[in-house]
Amino acid sequence: MESWCFINYMMFYFVNIQVTKLKTLSPHRDLVDAPCAYASYCGGCKTQNLSYEAQLRAKEQQVRELVIHVGKFSDKNPDFECIMKPIVPCDVQFHYRNKMEFSFGTQKWLPKELLHEKLDGIDNYALGLHAPGYFDKILNVDKCLLQSEPANKILATVQDNWKDPELGLSPYNVHSHTGFLKHLVLRTGRDMKTDLPELMVNFVTSSYKPEMLKPLVEKISAIPEVVSIMNNVNTSVGNTSVGEEEYTLYGKSTITESLRGLTFQISANSFFQTNTHQAEVLYKLIEDCAGLRGDASEIVLDLFCGTGTIGLTLAKKAKHVYGYEVVAQAVADAHRNAKLNGISNTTFLQGDLNKIDENFGKHFPKPDIVISDPNRPGMHMKLIKFLLKLKAPKIVYVSCNPATCARDIDYLCHGVMEQNIKGCYKLKSIQPVDMFPHTPHIECVCLLELC
Numbered sequence: 001m002e003s004w005c006f007i008n009y010m011m012f013y014f015v016n017i018q019v020t021k022l023k024t025l026s027p028h029r030d031l032v033d034a035p036c037a038y039a040s041y042c043g044g045c046k047t048q049n050l051s052y053e054a055q056l057r058a059k060e061q062q063v064r065e066l067v068i069h070v071g072k073f074s075d076k077n078p079d080f081e082c083i084m085k086p087i088v089p090c091d092v093q094f095h096y097r098n099k100m101e102f103s104f105g106t107q108k109w110l111p112k113e114l115l116h117e118k119l120d121g122i123d124n125y126a127l128g129l130h131a132p133g134y135f136d137k138i139l140n141v142d143k144c145l146l147q148s149e150p151a152n153k154i155l156a157t158v159q160d161n162w163k164d165p166e167l168g169l170s171p172y173n174v175h176s177h178t179g180f181l182k183h184l185v186l187r188t189g190r191d192m193k194t195d196l197p198e199l200m201v202n203f204v205t206s207s208y209k210p211e212m213l214k215p216l217v218e219k220i221s222a223i224p225e226v227v228s229i230m231n232n233v234n235t236s237v238g239n240t241s242v243g244e245e246e247y248t249l250y251g252k253s254t255i256t257e258s259l260r261g262l263t264f265q266i267s268a269n270s271f272f273q274t275n276t277h278q279a280e281v282l283y284k285l286i287e288d289c290a291g292l293r294g295d296a297s298e299i300v301l302d303l304f305c306g307t308g309t310i311g312l313t314l315a316k317k318a319k320h321v322y323g324y325e326v327v328a329q330a331v332a333d334a335h336r337n338a339k340l341n342g343i344s345n346t347t348f349l350q351g352d353l354n355k356i357d358e359n360f361g362k363h364f365p366k367p368d369i370v371i372s373d374p375n376r377p378g379m380h381m382k383l384i385k386f387l388l389k390l391k392a393p394k395i396v397y398v399s400c401n402p403a404t405c406a407r408d409i410d411y412l413c414h415g416v417m418e419q420n421i422k423g424c425y426k427l428k429s430i431q432p433v434d435m436f437p438h439t440p441h442i443e444c445v446c447l448l449e450l451c
Ligand SMILES: C[S@@+](CC[C@H](N)C(=O)[O-])C[C@H]1O[C@@H](n2cnc3c(N)ncnc32)[C@H](O)[C@@H]1O
Pocket: 271, 272, 273, 304, 305, 306, 307, 308, 309, 310, 324, 325, 326, 327, 330, 351, 352, 353, 354, 355, 373, 374, 375, 400
């Protein structure tokens, strides 16, 4: 079966099967009590009642299967066990997320046993996470064990106040497209002077009415860790958290965080690795794979660079880093972060790597090392072809989706027969990293060397 066909088949299979538990005859040896009260309903932590060791085993096994079946690397090959590295666990299994997005809604999700309760108006309002499979039903959440303690203080304060009839606040209704409050996004960073948490609260609303938010802003700004309250105004019927306009309601418009000794300023909508603790581990692995000599002689190409974090952490050892990213705001953040850290050997460019043409590659010298960190769909065939022609000595492929990762390393190593494309890389190592305990997500760092 073609690898993309296999991936589609697997996705269809998992999306369409609904399983309902009838009874537990005897608990499985890997079953543990989930510490979160919402774990059995919430779509966030799907595996909280599986022991962490079992979660790691399952993730490692999944990567292995994909490398064999989609990547077409044989486990009979004597090198296979050296290539497949054991998964790196995450030492911090709760409170690791530095960003959580909660939604306001007009339809509270209820477990089956409470469905007979008829909730009207305000009683049906909810602030929390989408119930799995529903775009319009919200599981009301007072606390989330994945976010920081100060973020939970903010969530509790908003929950205690937002439904007060005197405030006149209404949640956005995704059917009628009426209502004001769309999302509450909480980001946790760190004050570089005190090393204590600093938090950004971002209200995403359907219109700009700062006076409506004032009472909530007053309550939240009294929480000492809160340094920024933002308002993203998203007037579209779409329900994303990125606004067309952004306003600062309190404090500053960015928070800070450090990664591998560098300081990063994070704005409400910029991408930043969501598990800061494990990002340190991930970036160290990337740096080790890149294996820069450190004599400032090598060129690094950082594809899908986001706010430039990987490239900037490598810049001190490189001659020059060139970064490519589609989101203009992220490119602007990358420039700002370079300046903030006194780094001058980086160039960040905006561009869509799915739409590259024959001119791509004319704006930078041939790289010694390519870092590629695409989002879940992986790399476009145009980019694969470009890399196969470019023949950089090393590619460090960082992926948050082992299925598309296995597909892309298959193309880079084995080529694409039907398109008469020859592969020219050898897979040296693939290292799964657990960035998101209790969820099915797996990060991988792969090292490919030119044959
Ligand atoms: C997984 S993130 C990695 C970001 C960064 N490397 C980091 O570690 O923080 C993927 C990035 O690719 C960007 N991206 C997605 N599609 C893209 C495309 N077609 N062209 C260029 N960049 C793209 C996203 O905006 C995002 O910043």
